[in-house]
Amino acid sequence: xxxxxxxxxxxxxxxxxxxxxxxxxxxxxxxxxxxxxxxxxxxxxxxxxxxxxxxxxxxxxxxxxxxxxxxxxxxxxxxxxxxxxxxxxxxxxxxxxxxxxxxxxxxxxxxxxxxxxxxxxxxxxxxxxxxxxxxxxxxxxxxxxxxxxxxxxxxxxxxxxxxxxxxxxxxxxxxxxxxxxxxxxxxxxxxxxxxxxxxxxxxxxxxxxxxxxxxxxxxxxxxxxxxxxxxxxxxxxxxxxxxxxxxxxxxxxxxxxxxxxxxxxxxxxxxxxxxxxxxxxxxxxxxxxxxxxxxxxxxxxxxxxxxxxxxxxxxxxxxxxxxxxxxxxxxxxxxxxxxxxxxxxxxxxxxxxxxxxxxxxxxxxxxxxxxxxxxxxxx
Numbered sequence: 001x002x003x004x005x006x007x008x009x010x011x012x013x014x015x016x017x018x019x020x021x022x023x024x025x026x027x028x029x030x031x032x033x034x035x036x037x038x039x040x041x042x043x044x045x046x047x048x049x050x051x052x053x054x055x056x057x058x059x060x061x062x063x064x065x066x067x068x069x070x071x072x073x074x075x076x077x078x079x080x081x082x083x084x085x086x087x088x089x090x091x092x093x094x095x096x097x098x099x100x101x102x103x104x105x106x107x108x109x110x111x112x113x114x115x116x117x118x119x120x121x122x123x124x125x126x127x128x129x130x131x132x133x134x135x136x137x138x139x140x141x142x143x144x145x146x147x148x149x150x151x152x153x154x155x156x157x158x159x160x161x162x163x164x165x166x167x168x169x170x171x172x173x174x175x176x177x178x179x180x181x182x183x184x185x186x187x188x189x190x191x192x193x194x195x196x197x198x199x200x201x202x203x204x205x206x207x208x209x210x211x212x213x214x215x216x217x218x219x220x221x222x223x224x225x226x227x228x229x230x231x232x233x234x235x236x237x238x239x240x241x242x243x244x245x246x247x248x249x250x251x252x253x254x255x256x257x258x259x260x261x262x263x264x265x266x267x268x269x270x271x272x273x274x275x276x277x278x279x280x281x282x283x284x285x286x287x288x289x290x291x292x293x294x295x296x297x298x299x300x301x302x303x304x305x306x307x308x309x310x311x312x313x314x315x316x317x318x319x320x321x322x323x324x325x326x327x328x329x330x331x332x333x334x335x336x337x338x339x340x341x342x343x344x345x346x347x348x349x350x351x352x353x354x355x356x357x358x359x360x361x362x363x364x365x366x367x368x369x370x371x372x373x374x375x376x377x378x379x
Contacts, residue, residue: 008146011047011089015070018045019095021139022065025132032124033066034132035110040304041129043230044140045070048150049086050230053078055192062107064114066121069095073113077103134316137308141301142322148347150229151303151324154191155345155358158226158233161185163360166222166239166377175200175211178222186226194232194306195225204339205332207296218242219376221341230304234326235358236343238376247336252376253366254286255340258329260369261285262298266325266348272300272309272317279329288331299327302345321350324357342373 008014022034022045036042039059042051051059060078064071074082079100083091090096099113106112111122129136143151165181175198186193199209201217209221219240226233244252261282265275276298283292300311302324309315325348330341347355356371365372 008144012093014047014144014146015045015090015093015096017144018047018139019065019070022070023067025135025139026065026067026127028135029127029132030125031127031132033064033121034127034136036063036065036129036136037108038129038305040230040308041136041140044304046072046087046230047090048229048231049082049090051086055194060107062110064110064118064121064126066118069097071110071114071118072096072098073101073107073110074098075103075105075107076100137301137317138320140304140308141317141320143303143324143347147229147231148322151231151233151345151347152355152357154189154226154228154231155233155235156360157189157191157228158186158224158235159237159344159358159360159363161189161226162222162224162235162237163362163377166237167379169216169220169239171215171217171241173216174213175203175209175216175220176213178216178220179211182222182224186224189226189228191226191228191233193224194227195223197221197223199339201337204337207330207332207339207341216241219338221339223343225306232302232304232306233345233358234299234302234306234328234343235345236328236341237363237374238341240376240378242378244376244378245336248338251287251331251333251336251338251340254288255329255331255342256366256368256373257286258282258288258331259327259342259373260371262327262329263346263354263371264369266319266354267351268319268321268348270319272311272319273313273315275319275327276311276313283329283331292331295332296328296330298329299343300325302326319348321348323348344374 062073114122179196198211200220223236265278284290300307328343332339344358364375
């Protein structure tokens, strides 16, 4: 059920609503508590708190959510900053207790830092993010309206950064220079550039193109995955120098039709992996290879993880109202030597009600089945 219309005006109310979802999870699993240890799960529960220091390292917090509240562990060298900056709006949240650990302690040994008053919880059945992966994803699937507002603002900032930078690059700009120009826009907006991908004309076949010193050439793709308030925006845009051939334009339109098939398949209550079946049929129907879906992941649910989860055969999740998604159908034409891809972060508000979050009114678009979809920026 969608949670979009819940009246949430403060971070404390948001925390309380999310704790209630975790209590429901415990009722489903029969466990006494659940341990949250990933950046996505912790940041979700703590209303967008930055729970990391190194983007490549594990979070500096751990949470044990039980029926009466949440026990939060933090290293002593981080505790003052965490309280003052990341949790400043949650310090009076009912049921939230913060425990300081020595910086060299084993934060994952939760029994060692849970208070004696919770000994029965420590000695009881503790679920973790592995054993409770599916219900945890379900708990955070439907965004609260306050989260949607934060997500929409982030996604628009990410799309705006791409507009700014791709409006200035030239064919001689290198892939690294393009990526380096994107990073300051995102950081200035308070976001972490989690992923920056760029491929120019010479590397068009690569689906995950880490930037190199190659020049962009006639046509280039840029991908931004930016994190703020724990949420991750996923956006892909293309720039082209000069006019496109009819065959190029045809393929660009075709990949938008593949995406439209995916959008039309998003129905609350249905299995997420049914979208993969749609994709298997959609690629050849729109002129691409039948094997295209096997050559790159296709995206999936979004939010506090890059994909939460990524769609794959047999994934057990359902589609929910209020759930964000980031699909990325892609293809490569050996005949043209060109790659094709489309990606935006979107929100499924309900049946046949899809909002594109990562928009910038300055970017050129075309209408596909009633939705404005991005075209390559022609320079």
